[in-house]
Amino acid sequence: xxxxxxxxxxxxxxxxxxxxxxxxxxxxxxxxxxxxxxxxxxxxxxxxxxxxxxxxxxxxxxxxxxxxxxxxxxxxxxxxxxxx
Numbered sequence: 001x002x003x004x005x006x007x008x009x010x011x012x013x014x015x016x017x018x019x020x021x022x023x024x025x026x027x028x029x030x031x032x033x034x035x036x037x038x039x040x041x042x043x044x045x046x047x048x049x050x051x052x053x054x055x056x057x058x059x060x061x062x063x064x065x066x067x068x069x070x071x072x073x074x075x076x077x078x079x080x081x082x083x084x
Contacts, residue, residue: 045066
């Protein structure tokens with residue numbers, strides 16, 4: 001692809017080469033950023049079922065949408081352990 005573009009650039013008059021080269025460099029730099037790999041982890045809250053916001057961070061997957069759902073899960077777990 002790049003060799004074809006270079007050949008095309010050589011065929012242009014010198015006055016248009018600089019303009020075409022500037023456009024080509026801008027296009028290549030925008031394509032490089034569009035190919036970045038991102039890890040996206042998506043799930044649903046274990047308590048209310050609300051979809052969790054995507055995260056591209058490392059580590060464990062989120063289980064709860066908010067601290068209140070996390071606390072509610074903890075209270076329910078305590079109740080079930082005491083009942084046994």
